[in-house]
Amino acid sequence: MSIEDIKKEFPIFNNKIQNNDLVYLDSANSSQKPQVVVDRIYDFYTKEFSNVGRSIHYLAVAATNLYENTRTLVQKYINAKDKNEIVFTKGATEAINLVANTFGQKHLNAGDEILLTELEHHSNYVPWHYLRKSKGVKIKFAEMDENGDVTLETIEKNITDKTKIIAITHLSNVTGAILPVKEITKLAHSKNIPVLIDGCQGAPHLKLDMQDLDCDFYAISCHKMYGPTGLGILYAKKKWLEELPPYQGGGGMIREVKKEGITFGELPNKYEAGTMATAQVIAFGESIKFINKIGIENIEKHERELTVYGEEVLRKNNSVKLIGNPKDKGSVLSFTLDGVHPHDIATILDEDGVAIRAGHHCCQILHEKLGLSATARASLGVYNTKDDLEQLNESLNKCKKIFS
């Protein structure tokens, strides 16, 4: 499939945004949705809707099968060993909260250390922060180097005999650094430390293989993967899901409920309390099929080429300073423009239909380290083209002109 053909699958690009063609460079924030995903939500609600896993009527059984089909699709997509290692959550944020809460409850005590990195999104810091108060744990941050990277050596340096879990990003949403997560996991496991990977930016762009990666937990955000909002996935090794306590209580996750006490359900129900985001789960199956149709390797190749091209274009622009020059870089281009605040850049670009993000991108620790309160960020998806990056540069020149 050519990029032109792929782009046609996304209905948003048929619309004018303030009389302009949309140049969407905010996929690290959330990706656009292909027609198949939108249609699947509509079809489910209009022809097939029922709650799942409860009633035994025709629609309920069919909906349950569709829901479980997505679990199997995800399992295959990330090469997990068992389909019950896939837990649906309301987002990657909830997936990380689930681990911080249950793992923290069972395995963390005062004085224990949690190792994060300075690259982390707030959603892979704030959930752990609560354990400081409730458990008296200490949080350490492996340092980001001048290239916006966190190396294996830095992780190793920060591990002590008190380190109880390592929680790190797969791909930084600001510097674009792709961390050596497999090597970090290997190192951590040699010291009996489990590893959680925040895969919000990794999953949409990189081929995943949980059995090869061997991490204990991997959090995925579905809306960044051409899927619906309100849905995330926690991959966790079965031994953890069996051993850790339930997260939320409610319907669907119990086995037997009596006045004297409660027993909990089997996997995966144990971690899916209440009515889940059924339509989103079923539609996300279409997102996986859509990615599979193109091939994640092809998506990665296309985005890597564009990232290099984008860097070239922006480097030629003397007023632009790129943020982050990591060894292995994903599809994120963060930058500053001399004399123009990122918010002013975003507003001016928006007039040309160029959608970027400006601010701290939920990474205040990282921005403090950079000595900047805000940066501008262009991030890529499968539908982006070289023309989009040319337009970005042209609109940046317009910013310069206004502020000259």
Place this chain on the structure above:
Amino acid sequence: MDLKELYQEIILEHGKNPRNLGKFENFNKDAEGYNPLCGDKVHVYLKLNENKEIEDISFEGHGCAISMASASIMTELMKDKKNPEVKEILNDFLSMIKQNPELKSQLIKEDEKTKLMSLSGVKQYPMRVKCATIAWHALAAAMSYKKDENDSEKFI
């Protein structure tokens, strides 16, 4: 929407060369305005005498052209103003940014009105309204004004 309306000459000029920038000694009131959305900060410092008159005013901070220009224009305007006047102008400005087509207060001179109205372009950009008001909210806090329960943009 028109970018020229948002980024008027006055704003660009004040954004580039903000007046009353930097903390001064012997201030006796101060407060910080913060926009959690973008991380922008404006810290307002006042020297308030016993008559509740602003003898001196300055600000420190970092942010976009709109927030810096707004802080700069506000500090210029508020110097030597007394308490009830400060409140009246502040509320008038916030109402204008929110809904009113123009400034109503008789306390604001014509040339000052022109400067303040240069910020009215943000009305077209709801995400940027906070940029234009951050310094003003910090000033309200430094003056210990209370928010009107029925109107979150009005101080009493």
